[in-house]
Structures are given as C-alpha cells and as structure tokens.
Amino acid sequence: MPSPIPADSVGLVTPQSQLFDRPLTLASGRQLDSYELVYETYGQLNSDRSNAILVCHALSGDHHAAGYHGAEDSKPGWWNLYIGPGKPIDTNRFFVVSLNNLGGCAGSTGPRSINPATGEAWGAGFPTLRVRDWVHSQARLMDTLGIGRLAAVIGGSLGGMQALRWALEYPDRVAHCIAIASAMKLSAQNLAFNEVSRRAITSDPGFSGGDYLGQQTLPRDGLALARMIGHITYLSHDLMGEKFGRELRSGSFALGQDSDIEFQVQSYLRYQGERFSTSFDANTYILMTRALDYFDLAREYGDNPVEAFHHARCKFLVVSFSTDWRFPPLRSREIVDALLAARRGVSYAEIDSNLGHDAFLLPNQRYQQLLANYMNNIHVELQGGPG
Amino acid sequence: MPSPIPADSVGLVTPQSQLFDRPLTLASGRQLDSYELVYETYGQLNSDRSNAILVCHALSGDHHAAGYHGAEDSKPGWWNLYIGPGKPIDTNRFFVVSLNNLGGCAGSTGPRSINPATGEAWGAGFPTLRVRDWVHSQARLMDTLGIGRLAAVIGGSLGGMQALRWALEYPDRVAHCIAIASAMKLSAQNLAFNEVSRRAITSDPGFSGGDYLGQQTLPRDGLALARMIGHITYLSHDLMGEKFGRELRSGSFALGQDSDIEFQVQSYLRYQGERFSTSFDANTYILMTRALDYFDLAREYGDNPVEAFHHARCKFLVVSFSTDWRFPPLRSREIVDALLAARRGVSYAEIDSNLGHDAFLLPNQRYQQLLANYMNNIHVELQGGPG
Numbered sequence: 001m002p003s004p005i006p007a008d009s010v011g012l013v014t015p016q017s018q019l020f021d022r023p024l025t026l027a028s029g030r031q032l033d034s035y036e037l038v039y040e041t042y043g044q045l046n047s048d049r050s051n052a053i054l055v056c057h058a059l060s061g062d063h064h065a066a067g068y069h070g071a072e073d074s075k076p077g078w079w080n081l082y083i084g085p086g087k088p089i090d091t092n093r094f095f096v097v098s099l100n101n102l103g104g105c106a107g108s109t110g111p112r113s114i115n116p117a118t119g120e121a122w123g124a125g126f127p128t129l130r131v132r133d134w135v136h137s138q139a140r141l142m143d144t145l146g147i148g149r150l151a152a153v154i155g156g157s158l159g160g161m162q163a164l165r166w167a168l169e170y171p172d173r174v175a176h177c178i179a180i181a182s183a184m185k186l187s188a189q190n191l192a193f194n195e196v197s198r199r200a201i202t203s204d205p206g207f208s209g210g211d212y213l214g215q216q217t218l219p220r221d222g223l224a225l226a227r228m229i230g231h232i233t234y235l236s237h238d239l240m241g242e243k244f245g246r247e248l249r250s251g252s253f254a255l256g257q258d259s260d261i262e263f264q265v266q267s268y269l270r271y272q273g274e275r276f277s278t279s280f281d282a283n284t285y286i287l288m289t290r291a292l293d294y295f296d297l298a299r300e301y302g303d304n305p306v307e308a309f310h311h312a313r314c315k316f317l318v319v320s321f322s323t324d325w326r327f328p329p330l331r332s333r334e335i336v337d338a339l340l341a342a343r344r345g346v347s348y349a350e351i352d353s354n355l356g357h358d359a360f361l362l363p364n365q366r367y368q369q370l371l372a373n374y375m376n377n378i379h380v381e382l383q384g385g386p387g
Numbered sequence: 388m389p390s391p392i393p394a395d396s397v398g399l400v401t402p403q404s405q406l407f408d409r410p411l412t413l414a415s416g417r418q419l420d421s422y423e424l425v426y427e428t429y430g431q432l433n434s435d436r437s438n439a440i441l442v443c444h445a446l447s448g449d450h451h452a453a454g455y456h457g458a459e460d461s462k463p464g465w466w467n468l469y470i471g472p473g474k475p476i477d478t479n480r481f482f483v484v485s486l487n488n489l490g491g492c493a494g495s496t497g498p499r500s501i502n503p504a505t506g507e508a509w510g511a512g513f514p515t516l517r518v519r520d521w522v523h524s525q526a527r528l529m530d531t532l533g534i535g536r537l538a539a540v541i542g543g544s545l546g547g548m549q550a551l552r553w554a555l556e557y558p559d560r561v562a563h564c565i566a567i568a569s570a571m572k573l574s575a576q577n578l579a580f581n582e583v584s585r586r587a588i589t590s591d592p593g594f595s596g597g598d599y600l601g602q603q604t605l606p607r608d609g610l611a612l613a614r615m616i617g618h619i620t621y622l623s624h625d626l627m628g629e630k631f632g633r634e635l636r637s638g639s640f641a642l643g644q645d646s647d648i649e650f651q652v653q654s655y656l657r658y659q660g661e662r663f664s665t666s667f668d669a670n671t672y673i674l675m676t677r678a679l680d681y682f683d684l685a686r687e688y689g690d691n692p693v694e695a696f697h698h699a700r701c702k703f704l705v706v707s708f709s710t711d712w713r714f715p716p717l718r719s720r721e722i723v724d725a726l727l728a729a730r731r732g733v734s735y736a737e738i739d740s741n742l743g744h745d746a747f748l749l750p751n752q753r754y755q756q757l758l759a760n761y762m763n764n765i766h767v768e769l770q771g772g773p774g
Contacts, residue, residue, distance in 0.1 A: 185633065189619065189627045193619060199615070199657070224586075224590075228582075261680070263582075265579050266582040270586070294640070
C-alpha cells in the first residue's frame with residue numbers, strides 16, 4: 001500500500017460477509033439451503049438509499065474491487081483505477097457494492113465450501129450456476145443492505161452479462177445498466193477456448209475428478225494451462241507484439257547452439273499460469289466458464305434480443321474496445337442495435353485501445369472520461385447518510 | 388478410394404524411402420550420422436530434369452500429399468485438391484516431390500526412430516531442428532533424384548517458411564518460390580500459442596519427460612489439448628460460427644436441468660484432439676513447433692529482410708487469406724514489401740476466404756485459378772521422360 005494513501009483511494013477496506021439461510025432455487029432446479037456472500041462497500045449510502053452501485057466481477061475476479069486490505073498489500077483491488085473519490089465511479093457520490101459471486105473461491109459459498117449434507121467440501125458436486133443465479137443472489141444481498149433500487153449495475157466481460165441480466169430480471173430495481181466489453185452470448189470460438197481450458201483442468205490427474213480437496217491433490221498444471229490460454233485471448237495480438245516481441249529470456253539463436261531458447265512471452269505466460277494455479281480454485285474456474293458458455297440473453301425471449309430488451313426499463317451504456325477479439329466491438333454493437341430497435345435509451349462508445357479484452361481493467365483516458373461523464377450524469381441526492 | 392479413380396487424381400501412389408549415410412551437420416551444431424527420408428512423387432521427371440516441384444509440408448503434414456495408398460483409403464493425401472492431372476500443380480507437366488521432413492513421425496527419421504548410439508528410440512533426445520536443416524536435407528534428396536534445379540518450391544504455413552529459406556540457401560537451385568499463408572517469423576501471439584501447446588504435452592504425466600516410448604506411456608491428453616488449441620487458431624472466428632454456432636450436441640437449456648450441456652463445437656474439437664493424439668508423435672509435435680518458433684528469415688542478415696532477399700534469385704508468389712489470423716495477410720505483405728524493396732519479381736494475392744488459416748488446404752475457386760495460372764506460366768520442356 002502506498003503511504004500516504006492517495007487522496008483518490010478508498011483506502012483500507014474490510015470485507016464483510018452475509019449469511020442467507022432462506023433456500024435459493026437455482027436455474028438448474030437444484031436448491032442451495034443456505035449460502036454466504038462476501039462483499040465490500042465503498043462510499044456512503046445516502047438517506048433515500050438511491051445512490052447504490054453494484055459492481056459485478058468477471059471470470060477470475062472477486063469482491064476486492066478497490067482499496068487495500070492492509071498496509072502490507074502491494075496491489076489494490078482489481079478496479080481500483082475506476083472506483084474511488086473523484087474517480088469515474090466516484091465514491092464521494094456513490095455507495096459501491098462489490099461481491100464475490102456464489103460459486104467463487106474468495107470467500108463466498110462455492111466448491112471449496114462445506115456441503116452441509118455431507119460434511120465435506122462440495123468440490124465438483126457444487127451446483128451448476130447460470131448468470132441469472134448470480135443476479136438473484138445479488139438482489140438478495142441488496143435486500144439485506146436495504147437497497148431497493150440500484151443507481152447502476154456495472155460490469156465488464158462476464159460482469160457485463162450480469163448487468164444485462166439484471167436489467168431484464170429486475171427492471172424496477174435498476175436505473176442504469178453499464179455493460180463493458182461484453183456480449184449477449186459467446187461465439188463458437190469463445191466456447192471452444194473455454195472447452196480447451198476446462199479440458200486442460202479435468203485431464204490433469206491432480207484434478208481427481210473434481211475431488212482434489214478430498215484427495216489432497218491439485219490440478220496445478222491444468223489450471224496454469226487454462227490461465228495461459230485465457231491470458232492469450234485477453235491480450236491483443238499487437239499488444240503482445242509490443243510488450244514481448246521475440247525477445248529472448250534465455251538461450252541463444254547463434255548457430256551451433258542447441259540450448260533451449262526461451263522467449264520472454266513464454267516465461268511471462270508460464271509465470272501468470274503458475275501464480276494463478278496456486279491461488280484460484282479449479283472447480284470454480286469450471287463453474288464460471290460454464291456460466292459464460294450457457295449465458296444467452298435472449299434465449300427465453302424467443303431468441304429475439306429486441307423482445308428481451310422490451311422488458312428492460314433502465315438506461316444503458318455499452319462500451320467496447322477496438323482490439324478486443326474475445327468480445328469484439330461487433331458483439332457490443334449487437335446489444336446496441338437490439339436496444340435501439342426496442343427503443344431503449346442507450347449510449348455506446350467504441351474505445352480505441354491496443355490493450356485487447358483486458359482494456360476494461362486498464363488505464364485509458366478516453367474510457368475514464370467517458371465513464372466519469374456518464375456516472376456524473378446519474379442524478380443522486382447527496383445530503384446526509386442513511387442514519 | 389473412389390472407384391473408378393477420378394481422371395484428375397494421381398491415383399495409387401507408393402511411398403519411397405531414401406537412406407542418407409553421409410553425416411548431416413545441423414544448425415544446432417549436432418550431427419546426424421545417417422537418416423532416412425520417406426517421400427512420394429507424382430508425374431514424370433522430364434528429360435532435362437527441369438520440371439521438378441518440391442512440396443513442403445506444414446506442422447502436422449507428411450509426404451502423402453496426393454492420391455491414395457490403397458483401395459481401402461477413405462481419404463486422399465492432404466493437398467490432393469491442388470496436385471494432379473489438370474490441377475493447379477499439374478502432374479501432366481510437373482514432377483512433384485513431397486517428403487516427410489526429418490524429425491517427422493510418418494516414416495522419416497525422427498524421435499520415434501532408433502538412435503544407433505543407444506539402440507533405443509531417440510525420443511526427446513532427438514536433435515532440435517531449424518527450418519534450414521529441413522531445407523538442407525531436402526536438397527540432398529533432390530541430389531539423389533538427380534534434380535539440380537527446382538522449377539518451384541512450394542508450401543503453406545511452416546511449408547512456406549521452408550520455401551522462403553530455399554530461396555536464400557540455394558538461390559541457384561530454385562526458379563520459383565511459392566509461400567502461402569506464411570510469415571518471415573512468428574508473432575508473440577503465435578509463440579504464446581505454441582508454448583501453451585507444448586506445455587500441455589510436457590505436463591501430461593504420460594509424456595514421461597519425452598521417454599513415453601521407453602516407459603510405455605502416452606501423453607494422449609496433452610497431445611489432444613495441443614491439437615485442440617491449434618485447431619481453434621487454424622479456423623476463422625466466422626467459420627466456427629457458421630459451422631457450429633451454439634448448436635447443442637447433448638443436454639438441454641431448459642430451466643430445471645442440470646445436465647452437462649455440450650455444444651457441437653466442443654465435441655468436434657474433442658474428436659479432432661483425440662484422433663490426433665493416437666496418430667501423431669508428441670516429440671515430433673514439440674520439435675515442429677520449436678522450428679516454427681525459431682524461424683526468423685532475416686536474423687542472420689542483420690534482421691533486414693531486404694538484405695536477406697538480395698540473396699534470392701528466383702521469382703516469388705506470395706498468397707494470403709483474408710480471415711487467417713494465425714498468419715494474417717499483414718505477414719505476407721511484409722514479405723512482399725521486402726521483396727519489392729530488394730527488386731525481386733513477386734506476385735501477391737490476398738484471397739477472400741472465410742476459412743481462416745486452413746484455407747490453404749481447402750477448396751477456393753479464386754485460389755485454385757490463381758495457383759493454376761502461376762504454375763502454367765512456369766515454362767518447362769515436356770518432350771520425353773528422363774530415360
């Protein structure tokens with residue numbers, strides 16, 4: 001943590017936990033009798049409880065979106081650039097809620113948690129989740145926080161899918177939906193990358209059919225591979241070229257050498273993979289990518305996105321990035337086209353960036369200005385706190 | 388094999404084998420005391436031995452480029468569409484040579500072969516190869532066939548790299564160099580995909596450090612994963628969408644179902660991976676992708692491709708495909724730009740295709756016409772055979 005804490009940081013934050021003991025029926029038909037959600041909040045809820053923002057995380061994200069957990073933290077939360085006093089999601093104006101989704105591995109109930117019925121970890125037996133299940137569990141969290149209507153739901157990538165689903169499931173509870181670098185459904189290529197990632201995990205003998213906690217094994221190689229594949233697709237082709245080119249880390253191209261030549265990009269990927277493989281849960285990774293695969297915004301609306309968006313009552317901001325090839329601008333334009341055809345209020349920006357899909361997490365002046373502008377135009381009463 | 392054999396097929400072909408017992412010094416400094424190359428030929432060598440075409444294969448290719456090995460063959464060689472009587476590489480005019488490269492697993496000396504020094508399979512101990520090693524071994528094969536100068540060297544992808552290297556290593560032995568869907572060197576993204584593929588193989592316990600033949604294990608899962616990753620990158624995003632979309636193979640999206648939903652694209656990829664994993668050699672896959680990684684046409688020419696091409700004396704045809712994102716048109720245009728700056732004769736075509744990198748193997752009228760036209764303009768004497 002930098003010292004002193006920068007004026008535009010939310011500073012030290014402490015995760016909170018909420019137990020839900022009313023059963024949640026899932027899209028799969030299964031039921032969770034009770035579950036816990038870990039979350040953080042930044043800023044103050046105003047007296048009429050109208051300034052709340054829900055931030056939804058992507059594949060490998062968690063509740064720690066901004067600030068620091070302790071003085072020894074080297075890195076702040078994953079969206080620290082965009083959440084804080086005076087930042088685009090301005091905590092002087094908004095009360096921001098960020099949670100670890102159900103099925104996650106950062107504290108909320110998920111595959112690592114104990115299944116009360118067996119007394120053992122859920123593991124691969126944890127129920128399959130759909131994006132709508134997250135949205136329902138998030139709505140319950142809002143209930144416990146006394147938030148009837150959100151000023152905005154906002155997310156990037158898989159988080160954007162949650163924001164879009166909120167707009168359809170709880171039209172009266174969302175004023176603004178902000179979907180960044182997202183899509184109404186995955187393409188066949190996306191599905192293919194997810195399949196290979198999952199297979200890398202499940203074919204690792206350490207996966208033990210999902211029971212690696214019980215067997216005291218770990219699918220480290222598989223999870224590292226999955227992360228490496230993901231990482232390649234989150235960066236743009238050009239960024240990888242600029243960042244690494246064909247620079248060597250070891251070995252030599254001199255003729256007469258038979259040493260293993262290693263390129264910078266290879267060791268970088270390996271490092272990313274290995275770090276992830278010891279921190280993330282494999283069953284959660286599988287669960288999250290399945291939720292991505294199964295998400296299809298308009299499926300239950302006759303596969304008609306226009307019909308789907310007729311159910312929404314909020315305003316929309318849709319943002320894409322020029323070199324994002326995992327969720328390219330075309331996918332965002334499909335959302336915008338459907339919203340226009342459904343006569344819903346929508347702003348759209350395609351941000352010029354060489355950062356690929358990861359751009360939604362990274363610095364970009366135009367993106368920051370755009371998001372700040374949109375958020376500043378959301379009217380909220382600022383007099384006094386809730387108490 | 389279709390019956391009767393189509394008039395434009397080279398028909399039944401029999402692979403031949405050539406033993407080389409003069410040591411070959413490799414770019415790595417190591418030496419192969421003897422080695423064998425398996426090859427096929429189509430058409431007749433003319434009396435002045437001026438009508439020979441060398442076809443170089445890509446990553447997982449082999450010597451069987453055209454025709455059938457037997458009546459029970461369900462599929463012809465990998466470039467059957469383009470090689471045959473009246474086809475773009477017209478065997479009525481040309482004598483075509485296609486070989487399995489050194490280090491391969493289809494009959495030429497490679498990791499599966501016995502190392503005479505140990506009496507055991509080379510396995511992972513087989514020397515690292517560079518593209519130039521293939522070119523040198525191919526030149527020796529031409530020597531044994533009595534072919535001093537090739538009418539053309541032609542290849543796609545990694546095969547195109549061999550064709551380009553021929554133009555620089557043996558400027559007096561090549562009249563035309565045809566490089567299709569290729570590049571002067573891999574990008575960082577290409578390197579990254581290859582790294583993940585190799586790591587999928589080496590982290591499979593069945594790989595046994597490369598000694599799976601000795602240990603009687605097989606890295607099937609790893610090789611299948613590598614193939615799946617490769618396959619995604621050979622197809623275009625749009626083609627995958629058209630071919631598979633989000634069609635289901637099993638399971639159901641109906642709410643209240645928790646069955647494993649499987650998309651067509653997932654089962655297709657799995658099938659491709661599994662088939663490959665039982666037919667291809669893992670050490671060869673590693674060796675071939677390393678050769679791809681290490682290829683850098685201009686490295687020894689001061690990293691100046693114009694300087695490199697000053698050494699070439701042949702004419703060039705460069706072809707790319709619009710939706711190829713593994714070797715995109717930009718990579719081919721870099722070749723063309725360098726050739727133009729070096730004042731070498733070059734024709735270039737960017738073929739409109741939705742088939743991605745695999746387009747070079749698949750039907751495309753414009754590509755077929757273009758290649759046929761270029762080949763037909765290569766003058767060769769056709770009177771009489773060599774005897």
